[in-house]
Amino acid sequence: MPPSDNQYTKLRWLLTIAGLFLYVGDIWTDIGLAVKYFREGHVVWTGLTLVFVLGGLLVTQIFSYAWYRDDMKDDMKDVMMNAEEKPTESGLSRGRLVVLHLFGVGIFSRYYHLLKKGFTVVWTHSYAVHGRSDEEHCILFCMATDLSMLKLFETFLESAPQLLLQLYIVLGQEGCSVLQYFSMAFSFFNIAWSLVDYRRCRCRSLPHIGEMPSGLSTVIYLLYKLCTITSHILSYTLLLILSPYGAIAPTVLWLVGTTWTHMLKTDFCTSRRLEILYRAVIGVILTFTFFNVKGKDTKVAMIVYYSFYAFVNIAAPLLLALLKPELHTATFLLTVGSIIFGGSVLGLVCLVLYYLLLHPREKWREADEVDGLGKETHAAMRVQNFLRPG
Template sequence: IQYTKLRWCLTIAGLLLYVGDIGTDIGLAVRYFQKGDSVWAGLTLAFALAGLLVTQIFSYAWYEDDRNDPVMSAVGKPTVSGLSKGRLAVLHLSGMGIFSRYYLLLKKGFKVLWTSPHSNAAAERNDADHCLFCMATDLSMLKLFETFLESVPQLLLQLYILLAHGGSSVLQYLSMAFSFFNIAWSLVDYRRCLRRSLPRIAAMPSGLPTAIYLLYKFCTITSHILSYTLLLALSPYSSIGLTVLWLLGTTWTHVLQTDFCSSPKLEPLYRAVIGVILTFTFFNVKGQDAMVPMTIYYLFYFFVNVTAPLLLGLLKPEWQTDPFLLTVSGVIFGGSVLGLCFLVLYYGFLHPKETQRQADEVDGVDVVVKPTRATRRRNNFLQP
């Protein structure tokens, strides 16, 4: 599978979405501060900084893994991707780690696709394409972290402010729009890149399977965010319930004994981030058979989505005839049903099956290729 020019252009689109998402959030935080809404300003800025901080930590750790990986190169080489350790540290301390990865991916992609697209032998081109997909996968994994630490909570917060406190602005709608599109893009991009970077997993076909997967995630996540919004509108103390759900997700990830990080010190942070992700949607945490936990998860998901509008209507009778509540309730119920239908359709008929990794042979002797740290982290990451 080749890394195409369209794929390169879509990377630029993803970068623009990322910049727009962060930029509108910062602008919105400034606007709240100017209006004297210090709580909303603080929360808006906190979510933006949380996603930024976590992605910088993991990005730097992965660069260090690659630099010190004996399978990839000599241990402790002075640079990785042409960047020295000191320069990498400065980039990540200044919050530019993600941008450095975008720059390196676009630079290498431009060289392969436009500078010398026909000069490489087939084997060299395959290696170059695989390298590009691996770079894109690392970037998409970081973007997935950023999405669920920043874009999803930001969307929930702005919807809550809009519903429970009234008042709106163009910037607020822009922030929600960028968050929404950033969520959709990161989910599909991560799935496609991850599958193409791992030989044991069949690539995700374009067209209908991609569309159905996106609709499944879009419907389930959107309806869940709206349900949480209604619960928060019912009582801000519902945030305690969200915290409990995060703790349950984090605890379950700990029970599964994930082995994602090369450094044991980073594993608790990874598990905490996965706990946040599981608060909003389901992923296969350890690449094992997930039919039972997925079923339990979505039964609870459906229960929450049905209960939230009912509780708000019963405990706050003045909302019962509110057109907005009726509309949101319809979207929640419709999104829940459609999301579950798309889930069954996708995993029942369209989900790519795993393929067995073929052993390399040299003169009739099987060669076991030792995986790099980069390959291990992609193997041990959340599986779609």
């Protein structure tokens, strides 16, 4: 009998390993690049490469620990310790959690416990014998969703800006090393993986939302996101090549995105300070792509966002051609400009197709409107109040 959508399958377990491989590969290739730049005397490139790696690592550790701490209050077994400071099946005490996150391996502990518990459930079937199959699969999906949300933070704090930096370095010089190619490839695929993984995990972790269908819907959604993000990063790259002051454009966008998120009065975190950090992180994400921040109708917001997106993508290659034609050959401008234009058009077409034909409107509307479904744990509220795929 084929597995139901309610089960955490062997394929999902294997794909979790693939996601871990991409995560580790992305970080280590970036660290390798930082070492390479340092040896070559490029201090600024070394610093920026490390800043993106450490920034993404720091933010994910902060939120990972905060979520563990919140979940302790809910006495969630097999995920964290209980309110009496005794370790659960995961073996994590409060002190161990603090040490793990101080050393930057909190997200790896989540991978470890998800893979360990997933192996027990989907490969040994021990829980099915005791009649706890549905409960254990639900816990696995909650663990996977928390991990996917942290990966989404890491993606836009580390992988996306790292891809922008490496493209700027590569396009600004004549050669490109193998390590630079690997770094950009890992960053690109890490972005793609985190987007699809988060969308699918979020759909499944909320009981009143159907799982994201496979096949055409996933492909169209992935094309929409990757084409718009890649073309936007290339446009930012051209602005940086035009002048270092081109960094003002994404900085202004970050400020606008953060301010807009603040005006929406998000309530994702349990503390005021974390909420401010969360809104700043969402501002970074909105610099590269659009997400539904508050779970409301965002048709107008999307139109405004992608109108400005199209303006930047048209203006960047035109400004470089008009103001600095001596920087690169006509072939370079034509190639990069064509990629930006083609990616923008394809991405926007996929966006329209997805929301007109493939987006599950009724289920998503229910997700935004219905409260109090099931036990209102911190984990459930976290998923409900986080970014809606958009």
